[in-house]
Amino acid sequence: MTAIKSLLFGASALMLAWPAQAHDDAAKAPPSAVEGIYEIATAPSPERIRSDIQTLVDFGTRHTLSETESDTRGIGAARRWIFEEFEKISANCGGCLEVMYVSDTIEGETRIPEPTEVVSVLAIQKGTIDPNRYVMMSGDIDSRVTDPLNGTSDSPGANDNASGMAGTLEAARVLSKQKFAGSIIYAGLSGEEQGLFGGKIVAQHALNQGWEIKGVLNNDMISNITGVDGVTDNSTARVFSEGTRANETEEEARTRRFTGGEVDSPSRNLARYVKSQADQYMTNLNVMMIYRLDRFGRGGHHRPFNMVGIPGVRIMETHEHYDRQHQDLRTEDGVTYGDTMDGVDETYAAKLTALNAITMAGMAGAPPFPANVEASGAVEPSAKLEWETPPKASNLAGYRVHWRLTTEPEWTHSRFVGKVNEWTFENLVIDNYFFGVSAVAKDGSETPVVFPGAAGRF
Structure with missing residues (x-):
């Protein structure tokens, strides 16, 4: 019985950690790796x-x-x-x-x-x-x-x-x-x-x-x-x-x-x-x-x-x-x-x-790094990221948003969101997670994750 409860709790936690976007995004993700x-x-x-x-x-x-x-x-x-x-x-x-x-x-x-x-x-x-x-x-x-x-x-x-x-x-x-x-x-x-x-x-x-x-x-x-x-x-x-x-x-x-x-x-x-x-x-x-x-x-x-x-x-x-x-x-x-x-x-x-x-x-x-990344969502049910696309981004396929618990040493979750400049993490309270964004090229090359604000700016 204990094992069943543990499995159910793990599944529920995973569902809660996956943000749903308010609008439908039909962006096609680039390759997950660059063969070369x-x-x-x-x-x-x-x-x-x-x-x-x-x-x-x-x-x-x-x-x-x-x-x-x-x-x-x-x-x-x-x-x-x-x-x-x-x-x-x-x-x-x-x-x-x-x-x-x-x-x-x-x-x-x-x-x-x-x-x-x-x-x-x-x-x-x-x-x-x-x-x-x-x-x-x-x-x-x-x-x-x-x-x-x-x-x-x-x-x-x-x-x-x-x-x-x-x-x-x-x-x-x-x-x-x-x-x-x-x-x-x-x-x-x-x-x-x-x-x-x-x-x-x-x-x-x-x-x-x-x-x-x-x-x-x-x-x-x-x-x-x-x-x-x-x-x-x-x-x-x-x-x-x-x-x-x-x-x-x-x-x-x-x-x-x-x-x-x-x-x-x-x-x-x-x-x-x-x-x-x-x-x-x-x-x-x-x-x-x-x-x-x-x-x-x-x-x-x-x-x-x-x-x-x-x-x-x-x-x-x-x-x-x-x-x-x-x-x-x-x-x-x-x-x-x-x-x-x-x-x-x-x-x-x-x-x-x-x-x-x-x-x-x-x-x-990779494409140019996301610029001026900022986070918001204090006293709200959802966190929000916003960023800008620099010039010379002709190889840009889109952006990937990332999130992790504050105690995790590495980024644990991510989602490709396409050529947008903002993303709302529905029902992920900003107090409990860290967030970031990376730029992804058409061939799958990707930048490091950029953390919001001056603290993380490349």
């Missing part, structure tokens, strides 16, 4: 990634303060090689990438005391419909040993972070064979170990250029599978994201206290999107969302973008090995220290590269 993205999920080559990691390691050191004139050693040689690799990729796609350096001179900092040019390398694949809307994948060019000011000792930085840089190059090889509505940036950022300066410089450059970057996927250490905790795991990746926007105003924070959004920043919904893409298109990788900006008390190169309001997340391995991070090459008491090639698992790096590639393919293939 399944191919992208298996396209990255472990062999090419390992080869690129090895090439970066062979520069000896890539410390931000290291040699810049040599063709074989130091960060100058490394960044010129990355630039040349992007140009080779561009040549293979008929010149589809615009390759550039973005730099500035930094001095008077704790880890950059003397004037030093911090140079990052960008390759931009322009979109066909909405070219000023971007999604970015980044890896770091630089490496370091124990002393953050030591720019001369060998610092191979195989996993940290030649792996992220190699993954970015490989993603460019894979995605440059396709065309997308929006633009993609493949970035090699410098100065990460010295204070995230490459990211700060590129973020400011993006603002100066008026680029609408909807997501930054920062890849920092994506090839290690065995942690200092003794766990070996080649099937899980972590995605870190901030809960609230770093640059919200006092007024926006005050509104958020009464309407919600503490766990629905654009960065957090970008992280949910990364996980949903993996769930849909990959069969051998689980995504663990971490509700933190970064690891406890530590930082990464997505943070400078977050600081100026650009959504960003960190994608990385699940079990870190601290003996391989920021260490002089040595053996002490039988323990080997140093970030060398024997800690690289290229198959795992290819999986995480694929995770980035399917995320960027989905976002770049």
Whole structure:
């Protein structure tokens, strides 16, 4: 009898959670998946990634303060090689990438005391419909040993972070064979170990250029599978994201206290999107969302973008090995220290590269994000969402509304509602749920969910 009651209660709850629209909507839903993205999920080559990691390691050191004139050693040689690799990729796609350096001179900092040019390398694949809307994948060019000011000792930085840089190059090889509505940036950022300066410089450059970057996927250490905790795991990746926007105003924070959004920043919904893409298109990788900006008390190169309001997340391995991070090459008491090639698992790096590639393919293939999303319904029996359709939406099939209980970590319910700009959730009280909306392309590509108000605005 108890089991029957439980089943009946579950069915009733499900019926109550499904909103009915007041008017008949005959919109035809687009495909639930993009067939081509399944191919992208298996396209990255472990062999090419390992080869690129090895090439970066062979520069000896890539410390931000290291040699810049040599063709074989130091960060100058490394960044010129990355630039040349992007140009080779561009040549293979008929010149589809615009390759550039973005730099500035930094001095008077704790880890950059003397004037030093911090140079990052960008390759931009322009979109066909909405070219000023971007999604970015980044890896770091630089490496370091124990002393953050030591720019001369060998610092191979195989996993940290030649792996992220190699993954970015490989993603460019894979995605440059396709065309997308929006633009993609493949970035090699410098100065990460010295204070995230490459990211700060590129973020400011993006603002100066008026680029609408909807997501930054920062890849920092994506090839290690065995942690200092003794766990070996080649099937899980972590995605870190901030809960609230770093640059919200006092007024926006005050509104958020009464309407919600503490766990629905654009960065957090970008992280949910990364996980949903993996769930849909990959069969051998689980995504663990971490509700933190970064690891406890530590930082990464997505943070400078977050600081100026650009959504960003960190994608990385699940079990870190601290003996391989920021260490002089040595053996002490039988323990080997140093970030060398024997800690690289290229198959795992290819999986995480694929995770980035399917995320960027989905976002770049999607229509413009819903604009000015707002929710209403206080002291009413039904919640209501309203939003605007931006220009350059010729690939728009319509919109999907989403809802979940406030304690759920992911969006649990959704419904395609067509080319409308509002939706009423009949008999769903706004107090009890969170709501959002995404834009869906004719081929099924979809944006991340946009949470209402300033708290969730991309």
